[in-house]
Amino acid sequence: MPDQERSFGDLFRQLTQDLSTLMRQEVMLAKTELSQKASEAGKDVGLLAAGGAIAYAGFLVILAGVVLALGLVLPWWASALIVGVVSRRSATS
DSSP states (O other), X not given: OOGGGOOHHHHHHXXXXXXHHHHHHHHHHHHHHHHXXXXXXXXXXXXXXXXXXXXXXXXXXXXXXXXXXXXXXXXXXXXXXXXXXXXXXXXXX
């Protein structure tokens, strides 16, 4: 049936079908976009956690180096105690 001969009811029915299809497609697109963003956010959180773990390991190596350096002039237990107390106080301040 040509467009010029279609009734108002047919045109309205077609309009509602098209709008319904459009809304379903938009919802599916939004779900896909959110899924992709969540996946990217998960990867970013994983990288951030790995970076934090590496930074913490580096901090521990620095503390061990300070203990070893102080161990050259003080007994080992005293150097470890000093580094422990200083690092604890700097963490709580």
